[in-house]
Amino acid sequence: MAGKRAHIQEEPLNLVPIMNLVSILIPFLLMAAQFVTLAVIDSTLPAIGPPQEVETPPDKPPLMLSVAVTNEGFTVMGADAVLNPQGAPPSADAGPTVPCQERPCQTPQSYDYKALTDLLNQIKDEYPDDETVILVPESRIPYEVLVLLMDATREDVNKKDDKGKSRLLFPNVVIAGGAG
């Protein structure tokens, strides 16, 4: 009677080998786990050398879009057709095109990236083939402003096409020597 009972008794599953495996796997995966995703922003130096010959004269004068960064805000240059439709040349003391929310800018967040993106959207409408923007930052502009500026000039995340991709504005960034 007693022997028969032992026969049908359920053996508990031996989990110890699985435990061993798991406790080895966990430290290994912990080491390889990545909790932040890295990405890169491509940029080039301004090309040095003679200007390249343009074979066919372009219909429009080429856009030399550049954005200067000061501690007052962003100054967009080189797109006068959009910025000054009346043709009046901008005066030197007009101040930045896209001023900071507070002047002078206190933090990287006080620059008005949204307004700059909106302005670049208009310029892109006028010059759909241009992809290059030249950044001219002042010496004391923090690197973070530069990265946020490159984000603002690269794409408009609020305008998505039907595939869910953001509208590309000026993805080729050239960082110029800078003023002062």
Add this chain to the structure above:
Amino acid sequence: MKKPRRGTVTDELNITSMMDMFTIILVFLLKSYSTEDISVAASGDLELPVSTTMVKPKLAVNVVVSKSSITVDGSAVMALTKKPDETGKEWIAVPDEEKKGQMITRLYDRLLEKAEQAKRIAEATASEEHAFKGEILMQCDKELPFSVIREVMYTAGQAQFSNFRFVVYSSTS
């Protein structure tokens, strides 16, 4: 077989609930598992900015500019100092004795060495994959003033590195 007496019964350790926990941790860790070409040595001196870009990093010469030093491919090159401006505010700067004009001499020597090394590899392998493209990965602290970045970029440009890849934390993951 004798029925064991009640007093001597030893319960086995119940590890089922621990297994449950481990299974959940295992799934989570497998999800965050990744093998990336580059890694960032996080420290208080180096905090990368956050960006919306989605371009994946590729292996290249790695220049780290933290708040206190410049490092090329893991070995330290030089230290940075702080200089006050006219209002008394302190800015991170490259020490004057390390510079020749805008060029940081010690960094230039190190980068030139790297460029020549890369070109030798390119010649020896003669494959498109290893061709010298002058690519450089820049990991810079977000508080660095542009003057330091400019000097590093200028130096790298002189040492034949002209394609800069700024490493940032991706905010869209």
